[in-house]
Amino acid sequence: MERLMQMLSDYNVLAAFWTTIQLTVYGAIGALVLGTIVAVMRVSPVAVFSRAAALWTNVILYTPLTLIAFFFAFGVLIKMNIRLLPEPPATLLDQHFAMGVVAIAVYHSSLVAEALRSGINTVPLGQAEAARALGLGFGQSLREVILPQAFRGAIAPLGSTLIALCKNTTVVATISVTEAAALMKSMIEFYSDLIVPIFVIMVTGFVILTLPLGMFFTWWSKRAAVLR
Amino acid sequence: MSAQNLLFDLPGPRARARHRVLAVVGVLLIAALVAGAVYLLRNELRWAMWRPFIDPVTWTAYLLPGLQATLTAAAISVVTSLVVGLLLGVGRLAAQPVVRAASGVLVEFFRAVPVLMMMVFAYYAFIYSGVLRGQAASLAGVVVGLTLYNGAVIAELVRSGVHALPKGQTEAGLAVGLTPGQTLRSILLPQAIRAMLPALVSQLIVVLKDTALGYLIVYAELLQRSQNLAANYGNIIVAFFVAGVIFVLINWALATLAHRLEAWLSTRQAGHVLHVAEGGAVLTGDETPAVR
Numbered sequence: 001m002e003r004l005m006q007m008l009s010d011y012n013v014l015a016a017f018w019t020t021i022q023l024t025v026y027g028a029i030g031a032l033v034l035g036t037i038v039a040v041m042r043v044s045p046v047a048v049f050s051r052a053a054a055l056w057t058n059v060i061l062y063t064p065l066t067l068i069a070f071f072f073a074f075g076v077l078i079k080m081n082i083r084l085l086p087e088p089p090a091t092l093l094d095q096h097f098a099m100g101v102v103a104i105a106v107y108h109s110s111l112v113a114e115a116l117r118s119g120i121n122t123v124p125l126g127q128a129e130a131a132r133a134l135g136l137g138f139g140q141s142l143r144e145v146i147l148p149q150a151f152r153g154a155i156a157p158l159g160s161t162l163i164a165l166c167k168n169t170t171v172v173a174t175i176s177v178t179e180a181a182a183l184m185k186s187m188i189e190f191y192s193d194l195i196v197p198i199f200v201i202m203v204t205g206f207v208i209l210t211l212p213l214g215m216f217f218t219w220w221s222k223r224a225a226v227l228r
Numbered sequence: 229m230s231a232q233n234l235l236f237d238l239p240g241p242r243a244r245a246r247h248r249v250l251a252v253v254g255v256l257l258i259a260a261l262v263a264g265a266v267y268l269l270r271n272e273l274r275w276a277m278w279r280p281f282i283d284p285v286t287w288t289a290y291l292l293p294g295l296q297a298t299l300t301a302a303a304i305s306v307v308t309s310l311v312v313g314l315l316l317g318v319g320r321l322a323a324q325p326v327v328r329a330a331s332g333v334l335v336e337f338f339r340a341v342p343v344l345m346m347m348v349f350a351y352y353a354f355i356y357s358g359v360l361r362g363q364a365a366s367l368a369g370v371v372v373g374l375t376l377y378n379g380a381v382i383a384e385l386v387r388s389g390v391h392a393l394p395k396g397q398t399e400a401g402l403a404v405g406l407t408p409g410q411t412l413r414s415i416l417l418p419q420a421i422r423a424m425l426p427a428l429v430s431q432l433i434v435v436l437k438d439t440a441l442g443y444l445i446v447y448a449e450l451l452q453r454s455q456n457l458a459a460n461y462g463n464i465i466v467a468f469f470v471a472g473v474i475f476v477l478i479n480w481a482l483a484t485l486a487h488r489l490e491a492w493l494s495t496r497q498a499g500h501v502l503h504v505a506e507g508g509a510v511l512t513g514d515e516t517p518a519v520r
Contacts, residue, residue, distance in 0.1 A: 045236045045243075048251040052258055062433065062479035064440035066451060067472050075465050080268040120235075128235050138236040146235065167342040174444055181344045185444065188352045195356060199349045207340050 007191045007198075016183035017205050023101060023169040023179060024209075028162055030105025035112025040147075042117060045138055053113065060110040065171045068107050072099040073175035093176070100172035104165060111161045119154025120146060122226075152224045159217025163210050180205060269465055277463035281470065286457060294453025295474060301367055301439045301449065305374035306432060312375055313382025318417075320387045323408055331383070338380035344441045347373030351445040366447035374435055381434075381504055385427055389420030389502055425493065427502045429486040433479045434504075440475075450474065 041053035060068070076082050077099050083090075084098040123146055131141035151158075170181035184202045188195050239247060266273060280286045319331030338346075351369030354360040360368050393416055401411030442449050448456075454471040458464035 043235055045239060046247050046250045046254065048254045048258075052254070058480070058483075059476055062437075062476040062483070063472055064437040064451070064475060066440040066443055067468060067475065070451070070455075070468055071472075075269065075272075075468070079272050079465060080265070082268075132237055142235070167340075170342040170344040171441065173344065174441075181342060181348065181444075184345060185348050188348065192352070192356050195349070195352055199345070202345060203337075203341050206342060206345070207337075210340050 003191065004194060004197055007187060007194060010190075011183060011187050013183065013201065013205070016178060016180045017209075019097070019177065019179040020166070020169050020205075021209070023097070023104060023172065023177070024162075024166045026101045027104030027108065027169065028165055030101060031108035031112050031161075031165065032158075034105055034109035036116060038109055038113040039116035039120070040142065042113060043120060043142075057110040057113050060107060061114075063107075065103065065107045065168055066174050069100060069103040069172055069175050072103045072106075076102075093178075096172075096175055097177050100169075100175060100177045103172065103175075104169060107168070108161060108165045111164070112158065115154045115157035115161055116150055118157055119150035119152075122153035123149045149226055152226055155217060155221040155224055159213070159221065162217070163213050166210055166213065167206065272463070272465035277461070277466040280457070280461045280463065281466075290453045290457040291450070291470070291474070294448065294450035294471075297367075297447065297453075298436065298439045298449040301370045301374070301442060301447065302432070302436045304367075305371050305378065305435050305439075308371060308375040309378035309382055309435070310428075312379030314386060316379060316383035317386025317390075318412065320383060321390055321412060335380045335383045338376045339384075341377075343373045343377045343438055344444060346376050347441055347445055363448060366442060366445050369445045370439060370442040370447050370449075373441070374438055377438075378431060378435055381431060382424075382428070385424045385502055385504065386417070386420060389423050390416045392423065392502070393419055422493065423502050426486045426490040427504045429482055429489060431504060433482050436479060436482070437475070 038053045038056055041049040042057070044050055073096060077095055083095055084102070085094055090098075127145055127149065128141060131145040136144065169179055173179060173182035173185065176182070180202055184198060187198050191198065237243075316331050316335055319327050320335065322328050322331070347369045350372035351365055354365040354368050359365075390412070397415055397419070398411055401415045402408070406414070439447075439449050440451050443451050446452070450471050451468075454467040455464070458467040461467075
């Protein structure tokens with residue numbers, strides 16, 4: 001017990017989970033924006049856009065997140081020397097964090113796009129036909145009629161994407177961002193006798209993060225579902 | 229597919245002209261992005277960086293052993309997660325409330341914990357307990373992590389596969405005098421497993437991608453080997469690019485197989501074909517059974 005207390009004063013578990021939460025929030029916003037753009041491109045009448053969106057979705061779905069994170073950490077940050085944050089206040093570790101966020105956003109954008117596409121498929125054809133009959137163009141009917149309903153129909157798959165995203169933030173431990181999984185690894189390395197309590201503490205943290213998310217999205221998707 | 233075509237009218241002459249302009253702009257934009265990335269990486273993409281790949285040693289010493297390790301971990305994990313998934317799935321359908329509740333808690337737990345954390349825990353548990361060492365411990369860590377997570381996903385597949393079957397199947401089984409257990413084993417499960425097949429193949433893609441997490445517990449899979457290769461030749465971008473192409477090709481083949489299976493099954497089976505969303509949520513084509 002004493003050693004457990006000592007370990008908890010050595011390692012800042014809450015700070016690590018705060019990093020996890022930040023990765024989740026920024027990554028989710030990025031993935032939602034990027035994924036919406038990809039989904040709109042996918043259904044657009046211009047063939048170049050829909051092919052590019054399909055290629056993007058498939059290549060990213062078939063690539064491990066670890067590899068995408070490596071590409072941004074080694075390729076973009078180090079080899080291309082692109083810094084996302086202004087350098088004086090930001091440290092190299094902050095730059096790694098920013099690249100981790102980008103990697104998470106890129107990877108999950110393909111899942112968001114797929115979720116939205118399934119949401120668009122739940123909108124009855126009559127809606128699109130009615131919008132066209134009113135004289136709305138592609139952009140207008142998408143903005144005013146299709147997407148608002150598609151988002152409501154896509155809440156459940158978007159929710160499971162968000163939960164997956166929250167768990168997948170652990171992958172950026174491989175590019176030395178000290179989030180929950182990286183902290184757990186170093187704690188286990190230095191306090192080998194406490195391996196079980198450490199696992200229980202860290203797992204509890206994730207359950208606290210993901211369980212309410214799941215319940216919220218189940219409730220919300222039921223509430224927002226378009227009755228047909 | 230047809231739904232998407234009906235999102236917009238058949239383009240007239242003016243819309244076609246506009247689309248042509250947009251297409252040109254789109255191609256230029258994409259070309260500019262690619263060209264910019266290639267320009268910034270021009271030193272990394274020199275011929276010298278690609279030359280190691282025509283040397284057979286690069287393949288025999290780095291990439292093929294890495295690929296073999298990746299495939300080994302994935303293959304073992306698929307078999308073990310099938311076993312775990314069937315056990316937990318049948319447990320969730322069991323008549324005894326205690327078994328049902330215990331299986332439910334386990335499934336929810338394994339789905340809520342990040343795979344990487346289970347891998348790290350299992351790896352160090354093997355090391356500290358002295359059961360396994362070195363690469364064996366790494367492989368076991370990867371397999372345990374992947375098995376627990378994917379086993380839970382498969383358990384959910386089994387459960388929703390059975391629930392998606394028409395009620396008459398259970399009733400018929402009970403009516404001819406089979407016990408509930410026999411009904412499950414000989415009538416419901418065979419049909420549910422067939423409906424699961426495409427989803428199981430797609431789950432293979434998830435397993436294969438997640439073997440790359442073994443990097444953190446020093447499992448010498450494809451990414452780790454690519455990095456070793458890059459450390460030797462200083463060609464990190466090209467090495468990762470080649471590893472990425474290998475991953476995409478294998479997973480693309482698996483996805484094609486899953487689509488074929490799904491098309492084949494939908495001509496042979498009245499029930500619903502199941503899908504798994506990333507994150508392990510199971511989707512039936514329709515929430516209600518086809519036959520009432």
